[in-house]
Amino acid sequence: MDKKLSIYLDDSIDTPLYIQLFLQLKNLIVEGVFRPNEKLPPIRKLAQQLRVNTITVVNAYKRLESEGLAYSIVGSGTYVASSTRHEQPLQPRDETEHLRMMEKGQIQVKEDTINFASTTPTPDLFPVDSFKALINRVLDRDKGEAFGYQQVQGYQPLRQSICDYLKNFSIDVLVDDIQVISGAQQGIDIVSKALIEYGDCVFVESPTYRGALEAFKSRGAKIVEIPMQEDGIDIETLKRSLATYNPKFIYIMPNFQNPTGYSYSHEKKLEILKIAREHNTFIVEDDFLSELSFTGGHSLPLKSLDRRQVVIYIKSFSKIFMPGLRLGFMAVPESLRGRVLAAKHTSDISTSGLIQRTFDLYLRENIWMEHINYMKDKYKKRYEIFLEAVRKSFPKSVRYKAPGGGLHMWFELPPGYSDQELYARCLKRGVLITPGSLFYSEGADTGHFRMSFAAVHSEKIETGVKIVGEVLHEYLGESTAPAIQIQEYSPFL
Amino acid sequence: MDKKLSIYLDDSIDTPLYIQLFLQLKNLIVEGVFRPNEKLPPIRKLAQQLRVNTITVVNAYKRLESEGLAYSIVGSGTYVASSTRHEQPLQPRDETEHLRMMEKGQIQVKEDTINFASTTPTPDLFPVDSFKALINRVLDRDKGEAFGYQQVQGYQPLRQSICDYLKNFSIDVLVDDIQVISGAQQGIDIVSKALIEYGDCVFVESPTYRGALEAFKSRGAKIVEIPMQEDGIDIETLKRSLATYNPKFIYIMPNFQNPTGYSYSHEKKLEILKIAREHNTFIVEDDFLSELSFTGGHSLPLKSLDRRQVVIYIKSFSKIFMPGLRLGFMAVPESLRGRVLAAKHTSDISTSGLIQRTFDLYLRENIWMEHINYMKDKYKKRYEIFLEAVRKSFPKSVRYKAPGGGLHMWFELPPGYSDQELYARCLKRGVLITPGSLFYSEGADTGHFRMSFAAVHSEKIETGVKIVGEVLHEYLGESTAPAIQIQEYSPFL
Numbered sequence: 004m005d006k007k008l009s010i011y012l013d014d015s016i017d018t019p020l021y022i023q024l025f026l027q028l029k030n031l032i033v034e035g036v037f038r039p040n041e042k043l044p045p046i047r048k049l050a051q052q053l054r055v056n057t058i059t060v061v062n063a064y065k066r067l068e069s070e071g072l073a074y075s076i077v078g079s080g081t082y083v084a085s086s087t088r089h090e091q092p093l094q095p096r097d098e099t100e101h102l103r104m105m106e107k108g109q110i111q112v113k114e115d116t117i118n119f120a121s122t123t124p125t126p127d128l129f130p131v132d133s134f135k136a137l138i139n140r141v142l143d144r145d146k147g148e149a150f151g152y153q154q155v156q157g158y159q160p161l162r163q164s165i166c167d168y169l170k171n172f173s174i175d176v177l178v179d180d181i182q183v184i185s186g187a188q189q190g191i192d193i194v195s196k197a198l199i200e201y202g203d204c205v206f207v208e209s210p211t212y213r214g215a216l217e218a219f220k221s222r223g224a225k226i227v228e229i230p231m232q233e234d235g236i237d238i239e240t241l242k243r244s245l246a247t248y249n250p251k252f253i254y255i256m257p258n259f260q261n262p263t264g265y266s267y268s269h270e271k272k273l274e275i276l277k278i279a280r281e282h283n284t285f286i287v288e289d290d291f292l293s294e295l296s297f298t299g300g301h302s303l304p305l306k307s308l309d310r311r312q313v314v315i316y317i318k319s320f321s322k323i324f325m326p327g328l329r330l331g332f333m334a335v336p337e338s339l340r341g342r343v344l345a346a347k348h349t350s351d352i353s354t355s356g357l358i359q360r361t362f363d364l365y366l367r368e369n370i371w372m373e374h375i376n377y378m379k380d381k382y383k384k385r386y387e388i389f390l391e392a393v394r395k396s397f398p399k400s401v402r403y404k405a406p407g408g409g410l411h412m413w414f415e416l417p418p419g420y421s422d423q424e425l426y427a428r429c430l431k432r433g434v435l436i437t438p439g440s441l442f443y444s445e446g447a448d449t450g451h452f453r454m455s456f457a458a459v460h461s462e463k464i465e466t467g468v469k470i471v472g473e474v475l476h477e478y479l480g481e482s483t484a485p486a487i488q489i490q491e492y493s494p495f496l
Numbered sequence: 497m498d499k500k501l502s503i504y505l506d507d508s509i510d511t512p513l514y515i516q517l518f519l520q521l522k523n524l525i526v527e528g529v530f531r532p533n534e535k536l537p538p539i540r541k542l543a544q545q546l547r548v549n550t551i552t553v554v555n556a557y558k559r560l561e562s563e564g565l566a567y568s569i570v571g572s573g574t575y576v577a578s579s580t581r582h583e584q585p586l587q588p589r590d591e592t593e594h595l596r597m598m599e600k601g602q603i604q605v606k607e608d609t610i611n612f613a614s615t616t617p618t619p620d621l622f623p624v625d626s627f628k629a630l631i632n633r634v635l636d637r638d639k640g641e642a643f644g645y646q647q648v649q650g651y652q653p654l655r656q657s658i659c660d661y662l663k664n665f666s667i668d669v670l671v672d673d674i675q676v677i678s679g680a681q682q683g684i685d686i687v688s689k690a691l692i693e694y695g696d697c698v699f700v701e702s703p704t705y706r707g708a709l710e711a712f713k714s715r716g717a718k719i720v721e722i723p724m725q726e727d728g729i730d731i732e733t734l735k736r737s738l739a740t741y742n743p744k745f746i747y748i749m750p751n752f753q754n755p756t757g758y759s760y761s762h763e764k765k766l767e768i769l770k771i772a773r774e775h776n777t778f779i780v781e782d783d784f785l786s787e788l789s790f791t792g793g794h795s796l797p798l799k800s801l802d803r804r805q806v807v808i809y810i811k812s813f814s815k816i817f818m819p820g821l822r823l824g825f826m827a828v829p830e831s832l833r834g835r836v837l838a839a840k841h842t843s844d845i846s847t848s849g850l851i852q853r854t855f856d857l858y859l860r861e862n863i864w865m866e867h868i869n870y871m872k873d874k875y876k877k878r879y880e881i882f883l884e885a886v887r888k889s890f891p892k893s894v895r896y897k898a899p900g901g902g903l904h905m906w907f908e909l910p911p912g913y914s915d916q917e918l919y920a921r922c923l924k925r926g927v928l929i930t931p932g933s934l935f936y937s938e939g940a941d942t943g944h945f946r947m948s949f950a951a952v953h954s955e956k957i958e959t960g961v962k963i964v965g966e967v968l969h970e971y972l973g974e975s976t977a978p979a980i981q982i983q984e985y986s987p988f989l
Contacts, residue, residue: 126640134643135635142628147619150627150818185678185822189844201694201716217842223694223716325643327849329678349710351682355848356820 012053019446020055021062028063032072032083043073043081062445069421117467120435121458122261122322122410128381129325130374134361137370141360149357155348157183157332158359164366165332171372172293173307174316176334182343185354186329187291187319191215191254194287194315195222196346197339198251206244206253208236210442210451212261212289215254224251226444231260233404235267238274245282252285252315258302259292259409262442262453266406272305279313285336287315291322294375296408297383312336320362322410322457323378324371328358382410382457385464389456392465396472398479411455413439417479422452428474434467505546512939513548514555521556525565525576536566536574562914610960613928614951615754615815615903621874622818623867627854630863634853642850648841650676650825651852657859658825664865665786666800667809669827675836678822678847680784680812684708684747687780687808688715689839690832691744699737699746701729703935703944705754705782708747717744719937724753726897728760731767738775745778745808751795752785752902755935755946759899765798772806778829784812787868789901790876805829813855815903815950816871821851875903875950878957882949885958889965891972904948906932910972915945921967927960 010027012020031037043049043064050057064081067073075081141149156162162181169176184190191214199205201223207215209228219226227244230237236255253275257267267275279286288305296302306316316334324330335343347353365371389412390405397403402415416422426438439451454471456464503520505513524530536542536557543550557574560566568574634642649655655674662669677683684707692698694716700708702721712719720737723730729748746768750760760768772779781798789795799809809827828836840846858864883898886905890896895908909915919931932944947964949957 123645126644129640129643131635131639131643135632138631138635139628142624142631146624147622147818150622150624150820151619152616152819185844185848188842192843196714214842214845217838221689221839221842325640326645327643327846329844329846329848345710346714349681349707349714350685350843351678351822352707353820353822355678355822355851357851358848 010053012055021059021066022446024053024055024059024063025066028067029070029072032067037083039083039085041083042079043067043083045080116433116435117463117470118435118458119454119456119467119471120437122455123326123458124323124378125458125460128378130370130377133365133370133374134325137364138357138361140364141357145360149360151356153353153356153359155344155353157181157354158356158363161359161363161366162332164363168366168371169334172304174304174334176306179340180334180337182333182335182340182347183354183359184317184331184333184347185351186321186326187289187317187331188214188218189329189350190317190319190331190333191218191287191289193333193343193346193350194252194317195219195224196349197342198285199224204248204250206241206248206250207444208255208260209444210262210439211254212256213441215289216444219254220444228444229253231263231265233265235265235271236275238271238278241275241278245278245284249282250284252287253279254287254289255305256289256291257305258290259295259406261291262411262437262439262451263413264406264409264411265404265413266302266408267305272308276305276308276311276313280311285313285315285339287317289317291319292409294323295379295382295410297379297386298407302408306334312338315339323375328362330354330358330362385456385459385461388461388464389454389468392468393472396469398472398475400479401475410457411453414452414454416450416452418450420450420479421448422450423448425452425474425478428478429471432470432474434470434474436471503546505548514552514559515939517546517548517552517556518559521560522563522565525560530576532576532578534576535572536560536576538573609926609928610956610963611928611951612947612949612960612964613930615948616819617816617871617950618953621871623863626858626863626867627818630857630861631850631854633857634850638853642853644849646846646849646852648837648846650674650847651849651856654852654856654859655825657856661859661864662827665797667797667827669799672833673827673830675826675828675833675840676847676852677810677824677826677840678844679814679819680782680810680824681707681711682822682843683810683812683824683826684711684780684782686826686836686839686843687745687810688712688717689842690835691778692717697741697743699734699741699743700937701748701753702937703755703932704747705749706934708782709937712747713937721937722746724756724758726758728758728764729768731764731771734768734771738771738777742775743777745780746772747780747782748798749782749784750798751783752788752899754784755904755930755932755944756906757899757902757904758897758906759795759901760798765801769798769801769804769806773804778806778808778832780808780810782810784815785902787816788872788875788903790872790879791900795901799827805831808832816868816875821855823847823851823855878949878952878954881954881957882947882961885961886965889962891965891968893972894968903950904946907945907947909943909945911943913943913972914941915943916941918945918967918971921971922964925963925967927963927967929964 010024012023014020037043046057046060046064050060064073064075068075068081072084073081074084159178161183162178165181166176166178184193195218199219199222203224204227205219205224206227206229208231210231216226227248227250229241229244235257255275257272259266275286286305290304293302293304304316306314313336315336317331319331320328321331333343393403400417403412406412416425422438422440426436429436437453439453440446440448443449459467503517505516507513530536539550539553539557543553557566557568561568565577566574567577652671654676655671658674659669659671677686688711692712692715696717697720698712698717699720699722701724703724709719720741720743722734722737728750748768750765752759768779779798783797786795786797797809799807806829808829810824812824814824826836886896893910896905899905909918915931916933919929922929930946932946933939933941936942952960
């Protein structure tokens with residue numbers, strides 16, 4: 004068993020261990036270290052030697068099989084395929100590279116790629132002129148004061164403006180409840196620092212935002228994934244899980260969830276608040292899109308219903324304002340103020356005073372509300388074009404639910420098809436989608452994908468969706484049975 | 497033993513446990529729960545019940561004694577003082593509040609307080625006009641692009657400018673070695689995320705920067721404090737400690753260290769590089785003041801001598817530029833790039849693009865170098881006035897070393913005197929200094945204090961130093977023997 008010596012798994016990087024193992028095994032096979040029809044190491048033994056869970060080895064072996072590099076014989080084991088020199092349908096190394104870059108927000112998109120992966124508005128939508136006028140007003144008014152250290156909690160007048168703004172969403176909080184942050188990701192990081200000790204448990208919706216998973220993992224949290232349904236988190240599974248685990252908090256996005264676009268029903272909002280109170284845990288509400296409702300229906304934040312201070316509310320201004328500014332805030336239950344403040348201080352001391360002061364003027368002069376309405380119009384138009392194109396071009400066997408707001412939609416392939424395969428095929432055609440695997444803690448390929456219309460101009464949306472439709476028809480219509488054995492989906496994987 | 501039930505120690509807040517315990521015991525005494533001459537719980541027993549180290553209880557009891565609230569009888573135990581209603585020389589609750597606020601950078605300084613605690617330049621020194629001109633140029637040039645998400649690693653042209661700038665300090669790195677960060681504190685946080693797993697060990701200079709201690713502790717690191725000497729870290733203790741521990745990195749400030757102001761000799765710089773290589777560990781160099789040498793002597797960063805990629809270099813532009821901008825960078829060994837990038841992404845995705853682009857112009861047009869020279873002139877003047885005033889006003893028994901650069905100086909009281917007592921006495925006279933206890937992991941009162949001249953105008957420096965001199969003469973000259981038993985200093989406390 005010399006062969007295992009050359010396998011090295013690094014759990015400090017983002018690539019799932021089973022993918023790392025798969026790639027290295029693949030290399031050993033391609034390089035001929037493992038010979039055709041040779042038996043691969045028994046799962047349990049290899050898992051022991053590499054000090055990983057057996058499921059990691061199982062998944063790596065499955066992946067080898069799905070790539071045609073190995074086959075299994077029931078009751079005997081897994082073997083290297085007879086011929087491994089056949090044309091590969093994917094370049095998994097490239098694909099994995101691509102996935103990692105997507106995770107890091109670092110995709111190097113070719114200029115003519117149609118990018119349904121990004122949820123960032125196109126720069127032409129940013130209100131540059133009004134921003135320029137206001138920043139100059141701040142510089143003339145505050146001079147050097149704008150550049151000193153700010154209060155760790157945030158510039159006081161801005162916190163006041165935020166409180167006033169929140170009244171529009173029926174949220175009633177005090178100036179001292181507000182903690183200014185450098186974007187929502189920092190809010191997630193700060194909550195993690197304030198609440199998670201090594202080995203603590205955290206509940207998340209499944210699927211969920213990758214950046215949150217990474218932050219929780221980085222603190223050594225055990226992550227329990229609760230399935231997301233079309234009207235919100237699966238309450239029954241949540242209750243069952245609460246019988247077993249004692250989570251520090253439940254991280255959710257009640258409106259236009261990322262990646263599914265689903266919103267909680269009013270009943271589920273009330274229910275989860277009740278459950279959190281009863282189980283004495285917090286809810287972290289990541290509200291990045293409440294404003295973007297296109298149907299005129301209500302999409303009140305959970306925080307507006309929070310009478311018992313169980314909701315830690317995180318709000319980003321990025322998605323519908325200017326992501327590069329890095330500005331957001333949290334509304335924090337009083338019992339957590341001190342810990343959140345300490346975590347903010349450890350993170351970056353304070354958020355840029357100049358940006359805080361400029362944004363304060365935005366809110367005070369209602370330019371912000373005007374801007375939201377402008378963006379809502381723009382996005383609504385893109386949304387309608389997108390939806391229409393999907394109806395026209397996608398095979399009927401691809402399932403989705405129109406979210407009625409937000410910036411993205413979630414699609415489900417028929418059973419047995421792989422989202423990573425679809426991703427790779429679309430990429431070859433110059434269209435970027437996000438494979439669903441990115442939104443599961445262990446990167447499970449459940450045959451879902453997300454498409455966002457935030458970064459694609461109206462005239463390109465139709466073209467892009469049409470191409471994805473063609474790829475789907477081709478992939479789903481292939482006469483051979485689907486080559487890939489999908490891993491069974493388990494929320495607790 | 498009902499009494500112990502009302503004691504609650506919270507190790508998630510910054511106040512040292514022994515201070516928390518001291519304050520709560522004090523309340524119990526003042527409220528009469530413990531009666532005069534009643535024996536306090538045995539040290540070992542109380543420590544067990546509270547699940548703290550015995551040293552915590554020892555320190556709390558010592559503090560009670562030093563405040564006249566208790567006395568000890570050798571071989572018997574500690575007892576409540578006969579009369580506890582006498583005038584208290586300090587208001588420890590206020591003092592502790594003050595200390596906590598200092599730690600959080602939140603001191604609410606009265607307008608006429610002379611503030612030797614802050615190391616932040618006064619706002620009149622900020623280059624507001626040039627900044628305004630450049631930010632408008634960026635807005636006109638880049639428009640919406642300035643507000644999109646930036647590369648996680650940082651705006652590429654800025655990283656190039658930084659590489660060029662570093663040549664002035666004999667640092668030769670590649671554009672891809674540079675990671676832009678939102679200030680030095682974030683750099684420390686990112687290094688912690690990238691390298692520290694729960695239970696890992698980290699070496700620091702002792703005393704050291706509080707914000708670093710907090711970041712390391714937040715990751716669950718074991719912190720080993722290596723004494724700082726006038727020419728750099730104590731190499732012998734470092735070597736001995738390396739025989740016992742295997743640190744992930746050694747965190748140091750080789751030039752004008754905070755809080756001591758000491759700089760490493762060239763020999764010690766070479767020595768610590770050698771040691772790090774031999775023991776296969778990294779050095780985290782926090783360089784916040786290299787530029788500010790007033791004597792014309794060399795103060796090259798350690799990174800300029802790093803031939804083997806062992807130094808992670810963190811550079812802030814805050815102290816001599818504009819702290820509220822939140823901008824800095826790291827130069828990272830190639831082997832750590834991926835991990836640092838992932839940690840930055842988890843922290844706040846990216847640093848404000850507008851600020852990055854504006855600062856890039858600063859560097860490109862050499863306005864930055866002009867500004868440094870301007871600040872150097874200003875600070876040199878303040879330094880000289882400060883030093884002269886100290887020579888005139890301070891008792892000879894107070895030891896210090898003129899640092900020849902930087903923004904602060906470190907003073908040592910004669911044995912047996914308390915820096916927290918001195919801090920409280922100065923505060924009563926309207927002068928703020930920083931008690932040395934803030935710079936030790938466990939808050940040990942070793943009779944040191946730091947004074948910075950960054951935030952005090954020249955004309956106030958003399959007045960302020962004179963007042964501190966008077967307080968010192970009074971405190972050190974009191975006819976009674978010093979009331980306080982200083983805890984023995986131990987770097988491994």
